[in-house]
Each structure stands twice: as C-alpha cells, then as structure tokens.
Amino acid sequence: MSWPGADAQAAGVWPHRHLLDVDQLTLAELEQCLDVAVEMRERRTRREALDLLRGEVVGLAFHEPSTRTRVSFELAAKALGAEVVDLRIEASSVSKGESLVDTLRTLEQTGVSTIVLRHPMSGAPYLAARSCGARIVNAGDGTHAHPTQALVDALTLREALGPLEGKKIAIVGDIGHSRVARSNMHSLTALGASVWLAGPRAWVAGFAGWPGVTVADRLEDALVDADAVMALRIQLEREAGDGAVASLREYTAEWGLDEARMSRARPGAPLLHPGPTNEGVEITAELAASKRSLIGTQVANGVPIRMAVLSLLAR
Amino acid sequence: MSIFGSISDPAATFLLTGARVVDPSAGEDRVRDLAVVDGLLADPAALPADAPRIDASGFVATPGLCDLHTHLREPGLERAETIASGTRAAARGGFTTVCAMPNTDPPPDDSESVRWILDRAGGAASRVRVVAAATQGRGGEQPTNVVELAASGIVGVSDDGAAIGSGAVARELLAGLASLGLPLIEHAEDARTAQGSVMRAGPTATRLGLAGWPESAELSMVERDIALAEETGAWVHFTHLSTAGALEAIRRAKRRGIRVTCDVTPHHLALTDDWVAGWRGFAWEEPGGVAADPFGAPLDAALAYDPACRVNPPLASRGDAMALLAGVADGTIDAIATDHAPHPRERKGVEFGAAAPGMIGLETALSLGLAAVESGSLELVRLIEALSTKPASLIGETRSLAAGSVADLVVFDAGARWRLGASGLASTSSNTPLLGMELPGVVRMTVAGGRITYRDGLDARRLSPGCGTMRTAHPAASDGCRSARTRNSIRMRDQASGASSGRRSCSPASSSSSLSACSASTGRSGCWWCFSSSTWSCSSSSA
Ligand SMILES: [Zn+2]
Numbered sequence: 076m077s078w079p080g081a082d083a084q085a086a087g088v089w090p091h092r093h094l095l096d097v098d099q100l101t102l103a104e105l106e107q108c109l110d111v112a113v114e115m116r117e118r119r120t121r122r123e124a125l126d127l128l129r130g131e132v133v134g135l136a137f138h139e140p141s142t143r144t145r146v147s148f149e150l151a152a153k154a155l156g157a158e159v160v161d162l163r164i165e166a167s168s169v170s171k172g173e174s175l176v177d178t179l180r181t182l183e184q185t186g187v188s189t190i191v192l193r194h195p196m197s198g199a200p201y202l203a204a205r206s207c208g209a210r211i212v213n214a215g216d217g218t219h220a221h222p223t224q225a226l227v228d229a230l231t232l233r234e235a236l237g238p239l240e241g242k243k244i245a246i247v248g249d250i251g252h253s254r255v256a257r258s259n260m261h262s263l264t265a266l267g268a269s270v271w272l273a274g275p276r277a278w279v280a281g282f283a284g285w286p287g288v289t290v291a292d293r294l295e296d297a298l299v300d301a302d303a304v305m306a307l308r309i310q311l312e313r314e315a316g317d318g319a320v321a322s323l324r325e326y327t328a329e330w331g332l333d334e335a336r337m338s339r340a341r342p343g344a345p346l347l348h349p350g351p352t353n354e355g356v357e358i359t360a361e362l363a364a365s366k367r368s369l370i371g372t373q374v375a376n377g378v379p380i381r382m383a384v385l386s387l388l389a390r
Numbered sequence: 391m392s393i394f395g396s397i398s399d400p401a402a403t404f405l406l407t408g409a410r411v412v413d414p415s416a417g418e419d420r421v422r423d424l425a426v427v428d429g430l431l432a433d434p435a436a437l438p439a440d441a442p443r444i445d446a447s448g449f450v451a452t453p454g455l456c457d458l459h460t461h462l463r464e465p466g467l468e469r470a471e472t473i474a475s476g477t478r479a480a481a482r483g484g485f486t487t488v489c490a491m492p493n494t495d496p497p498p499d500d501s502e503s504v505r506w507i508l509d510r511a512g513g514a515a516s517r518v519r520v521v522a523a524a525t526q527g528r529g530g531e532q533p534t535n536v537v538e539l540a541a542s543g544i545v546g547v548s549d550d551g552a553a554i555g556s557g558a559v560a561r562e563l564l565a566g567l568a569s570l571g572l573p574l575i576e577h578a579e580d581a582r583t584a585q586g587s588v589m590r591a592g593p594t595a596t597r598l599g600l601a602g603w604p605e606s607a608e609l610s611m612v613e614r615d616i617a618l619a620e621e622t623g624a625w626v627h628f629t630h631l632s633t634a635g636a637l638e639a640i641r642r643a644k645r646r647g648i649r650v651t652c653d654v655t656p657h658h659l660a661l662t663d664d665w666v667a668g669w670r671g672f673a674w675e676e677p678g679g680v681a682a683d684p685f686g687a688p689l690d691a692a693l694a695y696d697p698a699c700r701v702n703p704p705l706a707s708r709g710d711a712m713a714l715l716a717g718v719a720d721g722t723i724d725a726i727a728t729d730h731a732p733h734p735r736e737r738k739g740v741e742f743g744a745a746a747p748g749m750i751g752l753e754t755a756l757s758l759g760l761a762a763v764e765s766g767s768l769e770l771v772r773l774i775e776a777l778s779t780k781p782a783s784l785i786g787e788t789r790s791l792a793a794g795s796v797a798d799l800v801v802f803d804a805g806a807r808w809r810l811g812a813s814g815l816a817s818t819s820s821n822t823p824l825l826g827m828e829l830p831g832v833v834r835m836t837v838a839g840g841r842i843t844y845r846d847g848l849d850a851r852r853l854s855p856g857c858g859t860m861r862t863a864h865p866a867a868s869d870g871c872r873s874a875r876t877r878n879s880i881r882m883r884d885q886a887s888g889a890s891s892g893r894r895s896c897s898p899a900s901s902s903s904s905l906s907a908c909s910a911s912t913g914r915s916g917c918w919w920c921f922s923s924s925t926w927s928c929s930s931s932s933a
Contacts, residue, residue, distance in 0.1 A: 093691065095689070095691055096688075096689065098687075098688040098689060099688045099689075099691070174736075174739070175740065176739055176740070194741070196741040196742070196743045196744060197598055197599040197695070197742070197743065198598065198599075198600070198694065198741060198743070201689070201694045201695045202695065202740070202741055202742070204691050205691075206739070216599075217599050217600075217743070218599035218600075219598055219599030219600075220599070251596070254599060257597075257599060260685075281592075281593065281595075282596060282685075284593060284685060285686075286683075286685060286686050
C-alpha cells in the first residue's frame with residue numbers, strides 16, 4: 076500500500092476503534108483522514124480495485140431516512156471490497172419494538188464488523204459502542220454530531236481555499252438543531268479556521284464560549300469578509316412549531332442567503348450546504364446553482380471520505 | 391458480611407462503646423457509650439451484665455435517617471423494586487424510615503390502597519410511611535379524598551413525576567389540606583416548559599445536542615405554589631429542588647412566614663450536568679475535562695450519554711449544586727431526600743433520551759453527604775440534621791439519642807471507603823452512575839424502632855463478651871439454626887434468592903406459634919442476631 080496513511084495504518088497507529096465524532100480526532104488524525112480520502116478518490120477515479128475491506132461485512136443501520144449518506148457509505152464499503160448488509164430499520168425492527176441494542180447485537184451476530192449508525196437520538200452511537208462489539212461509525216445522531224459530513228466539508232473547503240488556518244467560515248441557520256454544525260465547529264476550529272455563527276437568537280445563543288467560534292448578532296457580521304459560507308437545512312416541520320422564528324417567510328427575509336448577501340463575503344467565497352436544500356428558504360435556487368456553490372463537490376467527496384473512515388477504522 | 395433484620399424482630403439489647411455520637415436534636419457531638427435495653431436507649435448502668443458489647447470506637451452514631459422521597463415500586467412495578475428489597479436498601483443506607491411515593495401501578499389514591507402498603511410493610515427492614523396520590527390515578531384532574539386519606543395515616547399527598555398542572559386543582563387540594571396539617575409534596579416542573587427536554591439547559595446540553603430543561607420550568611411552578619400556600623395557609627413541600635432560582639424564591643417565602651419546606655437529593659448536591667457528558671467529579675471538585683471545557687474537550691465514549699445520569703429534575707449546573715449545598719448548610723433546605731428511583735435494566739439500557747428518568751439513592755445518600763462533608767462544603771451535624779432529625783420532624787417522627795428514647799440510630803464508619811458494585815446492592819435495581827466509584831462512609835449498623843435492621847462488619851472482634859455468651863447459649867441443635875454462622879448464611883441466601891423473608895427467623899417465643907418452636911430457650915441472654923433480651927426461641931419452619 077502506498078497511499079498516505081497506509082503506513083501508519085499498517086503500523087497500527089490509528090488509535091480509534093469507533094468514529095463517534097470528530098472531537099476525538101487530533102489535528103494530525105483529521106489531516107490523515109483527508110489525505111487518505113484524496114488518495115481514495117484518485118484510485119477510485121482510476122478504477123483501481125481496492126480490497127482493504129475484503130472479507131468484512133459492513134452493516135448499515137439507519138434509524139432515520141437518509142438517501143445521500145446511506146448511499147455514500149454503501150458505495151464506499153463496496154469500493155473497499157466489503158459486503159454490505161442494509162438493515163431496513165424503518166420497516167422492520169422499530170415497528171417490532173426492538174431496542175437499538177437488540178438490533179445491533181443481532182447485526183453483530185451475523186458477522187458484521189462495522190456498523191454505520193444513523194439515529195434520531197443524540198448519543199445513540201455511544202450506547203452502541205458500549206453495548207456491542209462491532210466498530211461504530213456515527214452517520215448522524217440526533218442534533219449532536221455528523222462526523223463524516225464534517226470531514227466531507229473540511230475536505231471540500233481545504234481544496235477550495237487551501238489550508239484553513241486563519242480562514243473565516245460562516246455557518247448560517249438553525250445551528251442549535253444541527254449535528255452538521257456541531258461537528259464542523261470541532262473540525263474547522265481544529266484546522267485553524269475561525270467559525271462565525273448566524274441565525275435566530277434561540278438557535279445560536281448557546282454556542283457563545285465555544286473556542287474559536289463567534290456568535291454574530293447580525294447576518295452581515297458573519298458574512299463580511301467570510302472566506303466561505305455554510306448554509307444549513309431548515310427543518311420545515313420543526314420550525315413551524317418551534318417559536319424561534321415567526322414563519323419561514325420571515326426566516327428567509329432575515330437569514331436567507333442570496334447573491335446580494337453573499338456579496339459581503341470575500342469575492343467568489345464558496346457556499347456549502349449539507350443538503351438536501353430547501354431552495355427559496357435558506358438559499359435561493361440561483362445561489363445553489365451558481366459558481367460559488369460547492370454542493371455538488373460535497374456530494375462527490377462523500378464516498379472517498381467514507382472510504383477513508385472505513386479503512387482507517389479497519390486498521 | 392451484611393445481614394438484614396426487620397422492624398418486627400425482637401427488640402434489641404446491647405452496648406455500643408466509644409462511638410462519636412452526633413445528635414443534632416441535642417446539639418451533641420462527643421464520644422460516649424450508647425446503651426440499648428429492650429429497644430430503648432438507656433443508662434449503661436441499666437444494661438444486663440451479659441448484654442453484647444459492640445466496640446464502636448472510630449465509628450459515628452447518629453439518629454436513624456429518614457427519607458422523605460422513596461420509590462418502592464410496589465404494587466405493579468416489582469421488577470424494579472419491592473417493599474422488601476427497597477426497605478433493605480434503606481436499612482443498608484442507614485435509613486430507618488422511608489416515605490413511599492405514589493408512583494406505583496395503581497397509585498395509592500384511596501385509604502384501602504394506603505392500608506395495603508402499610509400492611510405489606512409490616513415486616514420490612516425499615517418503617518414505611520405513605521405519600522398518597524394527590525389526584526385520582528395521579529391523573530392531575532380529580533383531587534383525592536384527603537380527609538379519608540389522612541385518617542389512614544399518610545404523611546402527605548403528591549403527584550410526583552409531575553406537578554399538579556392545573557392551578558385550580560392545586561388550590562382545591564391545598565384548601566382541603568390546610569386543616570389537616572399535611573403537605574402537598576410538589577414535583578415542581580412546568581410540563582409545557584420542560585416538554586421534550588432530557589437534561590439541564592446549558593453549555594453541556596448544547597454541546598451534546600440534547601434538549602435542555604430551563605430553570606424557569608421549576609421556578610414558575612415554585613412561585614405559583616408559594617402564592618397558593620400564602621393564599622390558602624396550607625403547607626407546600628417542594629421535593630427534589632434543583633435550581634438556585636427556585637431556592638431563592640423559597641428563601642424569600644420562608645422569610646415572609648409562608649408555610650413552605652423543601653428537600654434536595656444527594657445527586658443534585660454532588661453531581662452536575664457534566665456527568666451526562668461523561669465527567670465523573672463532584673460539584674465541589676476542581677473541574678476537568680468536559681466540565682472545565684464543555685465545548686472543546688472530547689466526549690468520553692465509555693461514559694457520555696450514560697442513561698443512569700438521566701434524572702428528573704435533571705442534574706444541575708455546578709453553580710446550582712453549590713447554591714443548593716449552601717441552602718442545606720443554612721437550613722433553607724429542610725431535608726436531603728433520596729428520590730430513590732429504581733428502574734429495571736430494560737428501561738435504562740436504551741438511548742439517553744429514551745431512558746426512564748431516575749437513579750437509585752438509598753444506599754449512596756449518606757456516602758455522597760459524607761463526601762460533601764469531607765470536602766468542607768457541609769458540616770457533619772448539618773448533614774445529619776438534613777438526613778435525619780429535620781425530615782423526621784416534618785412527618786411527625788422524633789429522633790433523639792437521649793436515654794429514654796426509642797433506639798433509632800445508625801452507626802457508620804465515616805472514614806472507610808467502599809466501591810459501589812451492582813451485585814452488592816440491596817436494591818433490585820442498580821441504576822446509578824456511581825457504579826464502580828469509591829465512596830466514603832460504610833454503614834455498620836442500623837437500628838429502627840429498637841430493632842436491628844442491618845449489620846455489616848461487626849465481627850466477633852467488635853462483639854464481646856455477649857457474643858460468646860450467646861454462642862454458648864445456643865446449643866448447636868441438629869437443624870443448625872443456632873449458630874450465628876448458619877443464621878447468617880440463611881439470611882444471605884434468602885437475600886440472594888430474593889425470598890421475601892427468611893424461612894427461619896429469630897422471634898419471641900410468644901409469637902412463634904406458626905413455626906415449630908425450637909428447643910432452646912435461653913432466657914435473658916438473648917440472640918446473637920437481634921441481641922434480643924426477651925425470651926426467645928430460635929425457630930425454623932419446614933422449607
Ligand atoms: Zn419527582
């Protein structure tokens with residue numbers, strides 16, 4: 076193996092059994108993840124056969140509907156030569172009243188060595204890591220963390236901006252309910268960026284005091300001279316009864332991103348969004364389709380990042 | 391070896407020598423002997439010559455502890471706890487009285503169900519007092535018949551688990567309670583404000599992505615009930631207080647002479663919301679890890695989101711915990727109550743947000759209190775007052791170590807340490823985040839109403855000479871129940887098998903009719919187990 080990280084991996088240097096959040100990764104480990112992902116992407120482009128996970132079975136346990144993340148994990152596992160078991164949780168076990176621990180233990184007994192877990196409750200992957208023997212990859216838990224999305228965003232930003240040291244990155248929207256935002260706060264600040272948060276007060280106030288993070292009073296403060304801007308998905312169902320904003324129209328009027336607002340950022344500053352977007356709510360359709368938009372790149376980086384994570388965890 | 395007795399055992403006679411006697415009722419804190427004769431505290435001169443002597447030097451003796459807030463789970467939820475197991479946990483923790491909260495299935499909302507519990511608790515390891523439901527079925531709508539309930543001997547009413555949501559219902563209840571002198575025991579939580587929340591609001595909740603319970607959820611309900619107490623002249627007792635703001639409101643109300651009292655749990659004094667993120671230090675300790683840096687420090691995969699840390703009200707911030715400790719120290723908080731809330735494994739081995747709220751506390755309350763004392767945050771005499779004499783007085787019981795009083799006391803080794811393990815607990819449940827931790831304070835003996843309900847580690851070395859006297863007084867009869875060793879092993883086996891009571895027991899000869907009386911009758915010298923001075927017989931029934 077000659078890809079970056081392979082030597083360290085062969086030497087057993089990767090010290091983590093699970094990926095529960097990016098907070099557990101050192102700066103060097105974060106960079107190693109991104110480097111391995113770059114290598115994975117290139118090899119995949121060259122259609123090289125990678126059999127790092129040959130003989131392994133990766134279980135997908137998505138307790139919440141998700142197409143994008145699940146598909147990218149499935150492609151990543153298969154690209155590494157693993158077999159994939161996709162547990163259709165919504166359909167089967169939840170309706171049978173099976174507990175998470177029961178489900179994972181069943182999965183483990185079928186020979187699964189790595190479980191990719193998406194769950195609507197914060198902390199579920201920690202319970203999983205404690206109660207079953209398989210490696211756990213957090214594919215998003217409640218409003219807590221989404222480490223592989225944060226790695227995707229870090230890779231996307233690093234390739235668009237170069238090293239993130241000293242860069243200003245604005246995150247706009249429902250930060251409070253966003254696992255993507257939380258994980259990004261860890262990884263982006265670890266990589267040296269300063270993160271600015273903007274959104275309705277109830278959604279951002281709690282983050283004051285996070286090292287390297289600034290809570291902006293106004294959207295303009297977060298956007299001015301920003302090197303990149305990240306919009307978050309507004310949960311249409313939740314926000315209706317949340318009380319933090321009077322209405323979606325009002326949200327869009329005050330916090331929605333369009334070209335005019337983006338012009339406060341540095342020229343050409345890229346726009347990210349974890350998807351799927353509500354066009355016309357948190358960003359305009361024109362902005363989503365503009366040259367600034369790296370939304371497509373984020374999707375493309377999804378598979379190599381997940382390949383990197385799965386292979387690093389497999390030692 | 392720990393051994394359990396019951397409040398229906400024969401009255402004990404023994405001499406406790408050299409204990410540090412701490413009795414808040416008399417302002418006493420000195421080393422002296424304590425003589426117990428036929429279950430009453432007596433002048434050591436009145437002790438029979440052959441009475442067992444227990445060397446208690448190095449131990450502390452205080453009035454027996456009284457828990458205002460215990461969930462015994464029986465009837466209906468016996469998988470979590472029973473009256474028998476819960477009172478054994480109480481005795482092991484030094485408690486001689488527990489107030490059983492009405493969170494049972496069905497809840498005690500009439501005098502018949504109250505009497506059922508009291509009957510059931512007749513031979514328990516601690517006295518059981520009953521808190522009846524405040525509304526029918528704890529449904530929050532229809533007040534229970536408090537006059538009828540009062541006649542059945544309850545100590546208060548509560549819909550614990552929830553507040554009385556309707557101010558009108560609360561007002562009606564208080565109007566009825568005012569003339570009875572019984573409190574409405576309020577779980578102060580505005581349900582709408584706290585809805586969906588699983589921990590305390592604050593940086594750690596933000597970090598963990600868990601919905602936070604704001605302070606106003608407690609404060610608004612406390613303020614409503616203070617107003618109702620003032621208006622009706624009735625007594626409101628706020629249980630498991632958790633915020634500095636609510637404490638301040640109660641302090642002001644007390645100054646104005648409004649009839650309010652309150653208690654706090656040991657875990658709200660010692661533990662903080664950082665425990666949910668995996669930190670394991672007490673509120674008064676120098677913060678480290680997540681506690682020092684809730685946003686930056688990585689979560690501990692082995693401890694973060696531990697469902698054992700989910701309680702209602704949620705664990706407080708460090709500032710709240712320290713304010714609550716100060717409230718105990720200055721007497722604004724009347725009592726420390728455990729909110730012992732056992733849950734079976736399947737209700738806790740789930741996601742944090744899906745876990746049933748509550749932790750067990752009877753066996754760790756004294757230890758957490760002693761940890762606070764060791765830290766200098768609390769005086770020992772204040773701790774004992776809050777765990778014993780004050781809560782007892784709130785429910786009309788007395789606690790005193792003066793001669794002539796009923797012997798109701800706990801003897802503990804404050805300096806000894808023990809490691810909390812699930813298998814060593816007397817409770818049926820083991821839902822506590824303290825598992826595996828080393829805690830100060832080991833209870834050596836609990837005496838409830840003159841009966842020894844618990845003993846641990848009082849081996850032969852500490853028992854003399856009565857011990858030897860008793861051994862010789864017990865002929866080694868063929869059924870083997872005479873020797874202390876055998877008796878102990880029977881007790882232990884019964885305890886392990888979960889049997890409700892030992893098939894063999896020491897009992898006064900007069901009440902052993904249902905058992906085949908054993909041959910030995912030793913007159914006054916008494917029984918090794920219960921130190922009884924009454925004529926006794928050692929009995930065994932056919933298994
Ligand atoms: Zn309660």
